[in-house]
Amino acid sequence: MTCLDIIADYGLRSIGIGERLLPRKDFTLCHQITLIGSGMIWNIYFGTLALLGGFFFSMVLALGKASEHPLLRRTCNWFIFIFRGSPLFIQFFFAYFAFVSLKGTFSIFTSFTSAWLGALIVLFCNTAAYSAEIFYGALKAIPRGDIDAADAYGLSRWSRFKKIIWPTMLRLGWPAYTNEAIFLFHATTLVYFSAFPTWQQRGDALYYARYFADKTFNPFVPYPILAGYFIILTLIVIWIFGLMNQRLNRHLPQDRRISLKLRLNLIR
Amino acid sequence: MKKLLLTTAAFALTASLGFSDVIRMGTEGAYPPYNFINDKGEVDGFERELGDELCKRAALTCEWITNDWDTIIPNLVSGNYDTIIAGMSITAERDEVIDFTNSYTQPDPSAYLALSADVDLAGGVIAAQSNTIQAAHIASTGGATLVEFPTPEETISAVRNGEADAVLADKTYLSPIAAENTDLVFAGDDIMLGGGVGMGIRESDSELKTKFSAAIDSMKADGSLNALIVKWEIGATF
Amino acid sequence: MEELKRFLIFSFCSEPETLGNLQWLSCYLTTIKHSELYKSVFVVLLLLAITAPVSLMFGFGGAMAARSRIWVINGFGRLYIAIVRGVPDIAFFMFFVIALDQALEWLRHHTLCPDWSDAIWQGNDFVVCPEAKMPLSAASQWVHNSYSFALAILTFSIVFGAFAANVLFGAMRAVPGAQIETADAYGMTRRQTFWRIIVPQMWVYALPGLSNLWMILIKATPLLFLLGIEDIVYWARELGGSKTAKFTSYPHGDLRMWYFLALLVFYLAFTRISEIVLDRLMARLTFGQAITGGDSQRAGKT
Numbered sequence: 013m014t015c016l017d018i019i020a021d022y023g024l025r026s027i028g029i030g031e032r033l034l035p036r037k038d039f040t041l042c043h044q045i046t047l048i049g050s051g052m053i054w055n056i057y058f059g060t061l062a063l064l065g066g067f068f069f070s071m072v073l074a075l076g077k078a079s080e081h082p083l084l085r086r087t088c089n090w091f092i093f094i095f096r097g098s099p100l101f102i103q104f105f106f107a108y109f110a111f112v113s114l115k116g117t118f119s120i121f122t123s124f125t126s127a128w129l130g131a132l133i134v135l136f137c138n139t140a141a142y143s144a145e146i147f148y149g150a151l152k153a154i155p156r157g158d159i160d161a162a163d164a165y166g167l168s169r170w171s172r173f174k175k176i177i178w179p180t181m182l183r184l185g186w187p188a189y190t191n192e193a194i195f196l197f198h199a200t201t202l203v204y205f206s207a208f209p210t211w212q213q214r215g216d217a218l219y220y221a222r223y224f225a226d227k228t229f230n231p232f233v234p235y236p237i238l239a240g241y242f243i244i245l246t247l248i249v250i251w252i253f254g255l256m257n258q259r260l261n262r263h264l265p266q267d268r269r270i271s272l273k274l275r276l277n278l279i280r
Numbered sequence: 281m282k283k284l285l286l287t288t289a290a291f292a293l294t295a296s297l298g299f300s301d302v303i304r305m306g307t308e309g310a311y312p313p314y315n316f317i318n319d320k321g322e323v324d325g326f327e328r329e330l331g332d333e334l335c336k337r338a339a340l341t342c343e344w345i346t347n348d349w350d351t352i353i354p355n356l357v358s359g360n361y362d363t364i365i366a367g368m369s370i371t372a373e374r375d376e377v378i379d380f381t382n383s384y385t386q387p388d389p390s391a392y393l394a395l396s397a398d399v400d401l402a403g404g405v406i407a408a409q410s411n412t413i414q415a416a417h418i419a420s421t422g423g424a425t426l427v428e429f430p431t432p433e434e435t436i437s438a439v440r441n442g443e444a445d446a447v448l449a450d451k452t453y454l455s456p457i458a459a460e461n462t463d464l465v466f467a468g469d470d471i472m473l474g475g476g477v478g479m480g481i482r483e484s485d486s487e488l489k490t491k492f493s494a495a496i497d498s499m500k501a502d503g504s505l506n507a508l509i510v511k512w513e514i515g516a517t518f
Numbered sequence: 519m520e521e522l523k524r525f526l527i528f529s530f531c532s533e534p535e536t537l538g539n540l541q542w543l544s545c546y547l548t549t550i551k552h553s554e555l556y557k558s559v560f561v562v563l564l565l566l567a568i569t570a571p572v573s574l575m576f577g578f579g580g581a582m583a584a585r586s587r588i589w590v591i592n593g594f595g596r597l598y599i600a601i602v603r604g605v606p607d608i609a610f611f612m613f614f615v616i617a618l619d620q621a622l623e624w625l626r627h628h629t630l631c632p633d634w635s636d637a638i639w640q641g642n643d644f645v646v647c648p649e650a651k652m653p654l655s656a657a658s659q660w661v662h663n664s665y666s667f668a669l670a671i672l673t674f675s676i677v678f679g680a681f682a683a684n685v686l687f688g689a690m691r692a693v694p695g696a697q698i699e700t701a702d703a704y705g706m707t708r709r710q711t712f713w714r715i716i717v718p719q720m721w722v723y724a725l726p727g728l729s730n731l732w733m734i735l736i737k738a739t740p741l742l743f744l745l746g747i748e749d750i751v752y753w754a755r756e757l758g759g760s761k762t763a764k765f766t767s768y769p770h771g772d773l774r775m776w777y778f779l780a781l782l783v784f785y786l787a788f789t790r791i792s793e794i795v796l797d798r799l800m801a802r803l804t805f806g807q808a809i810t811g812g813d814s815q816r817a818g819k820t
Contacts (some may be wrong), residue, residue, distance in 0.1 A: 175680075211425065230354070238606075346748075457760075
């Protein structure tokens with residue numbers, strides 16, 4: 013069996029396409045790299061969707077936290093505090109528990125106990141809370157002069173927000189937000205490790221790494237492979253976010269771009 | 281990975297013997313009746329009693345260590361403890377990496393536990409703990425849908441809350457649960473999956489293996505092993 | 519016999535089956551096994567208290583290496599930061615402790631038993647001479663416990679040191695250029711500038727990042743059981759799982775939700791206290807440095 017055959021059989025195993033049975037003996041390096049790579053599909057799925065959804069929700073939360081309306085502000089504060097203040101491990105546990113109980117009463121919740129939806133919601137809320145804190149910090153860091161200038165131009169509240177506040181907030185918060193994205197992708201490995209069940213051996217990268225570690229009794233091969241995949245993923249995330257950072261900073265003089273980037277790299 | 285040591289009983293002996301090395305016994309501490317942590321926070325169960333008796337017969341000083349199931353073999357071969365005594369079935373794959381003593385239980389059947397006895401085992405959703413022989417069995421038979429959970433506890437909850445139709449696990453583990461919970465019953469026939477349970481020992485440690493095998497044989501011969509098996513309800517006697 | 523199972527003795531606990539709810543609960547929560555849970559809270563706090571300064575040291579070293587003008591050291595520093603930051607901590611914890619332990623024993627083996635002729639790797643087995651064992655197999659249990667605790671601290675520190683290095687590296691470069699130019703004008707050497715100008719001033723820039731790291735460190739403690747430390751989450755799972763009457767005097771169903779709820783409160787409270795302390799620290803550090811205030815500081819003040 014050549015490595016190409018293995019890739020054809022197991023490359024999409026994590027989403028249920030290809031060979032049904034996992035390899036059970038004669039594990040080659042190719043088996044391990046292919047299956048763990050196949051599991052990365054789920055890590056990327058969870059990370060990307062949670063990040064995209066969480067981005068917009070975090071804007072709402074950040075603005076809510078900065079709002080003058082006490083009820084709205086308090087609600088947002090609590091949401092952020094609970095999701096930032098507790099380990100993801102425990103959040104997954106409670107979410108699964110809650111979804112299973114709800115499922116018994118309302119049939120809408122049937123899919124929620126599956127990781128693809130249930131865990132995604134937890135990750136979405138989690139990253140929204142962390143990002144909201146970052147963007148709230150950035151919102152408070154917008155130079156007063158920028159807003160005064162917008163007022164002097166007679167911009168309406170909405171266009172002042174759209175043209176001045178929002179882009180500046182993004183720009184200031186971006187380096188920290190990049191770190192958040194990296195952490196979120198790392199956090200996706202906890203999905204099948206903590207509470208959510210794995211259906212028909214369709215798991216994430218860590219699930220398959222553990223499978224091989226268990227079958228070969230040698231942790232020194234599968235986990236470094238997993239680590240290698242994540243280093244590549246992290247580099248890609250940093251590259252994409254770097255491109256966006258360049259775009260956000262494109263109107264600034266060269267030297268101020270660099271200094272901003274360095275200064276704000278400090279806040280997660 | 282070295283886990284916190286859970287008993288001091290053996291420690292007192294070390295001082296008196298002085299010269300003898302301590303044999304570190306690795307177990308999981310989460311698999312009653314084989315091994316579990318009792319109310320006193322100590323390792324207890326069938327294997328605790330058995331292991332203490334074996335050490336006595338082999339004239340060894342033993343200490344008990346608990347370790348996560350996932351890394352129990354890597355830590356043995358890495359030398360962090362000297363034996364695995366954790367309800368580990370003797371299988372060909374494991375035997376390639378470590379050695380086993382003679383078995384100290386009869387092969388333990390696996391059984392299905394469900395909310396009703398007439399559940400569809402061939403085509404339903406069957407829960408099992410990740411990375412167990414039961415999970416491998418369901419995955420290989422087709423038909424049934426396998427759903428894996430990180431701990432055995434969660435497989436039982438999954439049956440209760442309707443996520444799975446039945447759970448497949450060692451019968452010895454399921455029996456006390458079935459006995460005390462009227463809502464859960466055994467379904468279908470038992471399946472023979474693993475061999476008997478033995479102690480895992482490093483391949484380079486053949487002297488220790490011989491000692492423990494001899495002790496196990498002597499316990500088999502005088503009936504004390506059978507007495508323990510009956511006491512803890514570990515399947516059939518020898 | 520019953521008394522041996524408890525660390526707090528109530529006279530009514532001898533027959534738990536017959537008790538009412540409140541008494542049952544007070545007996546149940548004072549078993550020796552529960553004292554392991556309470557102890558693990560202190561273990562976690564102790565680990566955090568040691569890991570924080572140690573990883574700060576690792577971070578400082580890493581940041582200094584990444585600033586170095588010698589390319590080997592510079593490359594090493596950057597590689598350390600990049601690799602460890604790129605890997606999920608859980609994947610790291612799965613094999614790193616065993617690797618670290620083996621590396622230590624390998625080193626000891628070569629120094630302590632130069633005459634040893636057997637191979638260290640015998641098939642799958644890793645066998646070193648008895649004198650090289652870490653700790654010695656006859657060592658008493660507290661030595662074994664402290665050793666695994668030390669390994670866990672080292673592993674945590676290496677991981678979080680990389681993140682701290684990243685923060686400190688940024689902070690060192692965030693010290694305003696004018697300060698460094700002034701130091702140059704005074705004729706300070708590179709070393710003097712670093713220790714007298716950059717290091718004292720960088721903390722205010724580093725604090726937001728470091729406090730975030732602290733929050734993340736707190737929340738990484740549930741992974742401690744992977745490193746061989748029985749932490750609060752391990753005991754909550756173990757104690758909360760349903761127990762049959764055959765193996766305990768206190769049989770119960772699945773109580774994990776309540777245990778995890780208690781953990782949730784613990785973590786939230788701990789986070790809140792940390793936030794308050796760090797806010798005060800930030801206010802103090804910012805005081806008197808207002809001239810250097812960058813954007814992040816202005817955020818801290820408003």
